[in-house]
């Protein structure tokens with residue numbers, strides 16, 4: 001696995017592979033390593049997985065999906081189609097909707113910015129010439145431009161970003177007071193999804209880590225429990241058979257925040273816009289169009305459409321009760337030409353985008369906007 005010891009999605013995939021006890025070598029990316037991964041997968045993002053047969057994989061959700069489909073039995077994906085749908089939904093929500101607060105805490109608070117700027121400069125940018133202090137300043141400026149100011153975070157929206165983190169901790173804390181993992185006595189895809197933000201960002205960056213230690217010690221403990229979990233020690237332990245009521249706070253956030261955001265983002269992408277305005281949970285935002293998240297909406301809509309009839313009825317009823325059904329379908333995700341042959345996680349520069357799709361400069365790594 002090529003990645004970085006401080007990266008959101010690298011940490012998520014490491015936690016999954018460790019849990020499944022799939023052996024891998026970890027290669028710390030430098031800028032040449034990122035370019036090499038981009039040449040192999042068509043995506044300048046981490047982590048990237050280089051298999052022993054020479055094939056490369058990108059995108060943690062797709063990588064986990066491919067591994068789960070190829071094993072004797074899935075390790076974290078529930079077999080029941082209703083639970084599977086909601087686990088995918090929660091994984092996607094955790095991946096994408098907690099990204100903004102995770103990046104905000106890392107790049108808006110001085111101690112976090114100084115520490116992580118220096119670490120990225122010394123680790124990822126170790127093959128870039130120039131003094132460490134200059135490399136640190138360059139990476140801090142880039143991250144703040146892209147992931148703070150460029151992702152709609154202003155004095156007017158900042159409280160909403162921080163409130164989302166605190167509400168998420170409170171919801172997780174309540175769940176973990178009653179059981180060791182989010183869907184029962186062993187980890188599921190939902191736990192893997194939340195490891196992205198909770199592990200490498202919120203439990204380790206100084207400012208959010210202090211909030212976690214002070215207000216959500218059970219979440220702090222769960223992060224370590226997930227990191228140390230091994231599937232071979234879980235025999236006999238079960239997942240719940242229905243979506244628990246204590247997932248309701250997340251479904252509520254999806255109904256009022258994440259899914260309306262995905263719909264507005266997809267609509268703006270279809271109109272060819274670079275940014276869009278949206279009012280979410282009473283807060284006015286100006287946000288960059290994110291093509292990766294058009295793909296996320298499409299994947300969720302496709303996952304629903306593929307459900308067997310009984311499961312579709314049950315999923316719809318639960319989404320309607322949470323107010324999440326209407327925003328899920330408010331806008332049908334347009335075809336943006338990403339992965340036209342359905343090859344994920346085995347993308348290459350030739351297959352990642354259909355010819356004539358998004359302008360080259362706007363093709364996302366993953367969290368890039370469409371046209372910055």
Ligand SMILES: N[C@@H](CCC(=O)N[C@@H](CS)C(=O)NCC(=O)O)C(=O)O
Nearest residue numbers: 007008009045046059060061365366
């Ligand atoms: N959807 C992708 C997201 C990967 C991703 O966004 N990785 C981040 C680091 S955690 C990245 O490479 N960002 C590139 C950048 O900041 O330019 C996945 O699940 O693997």
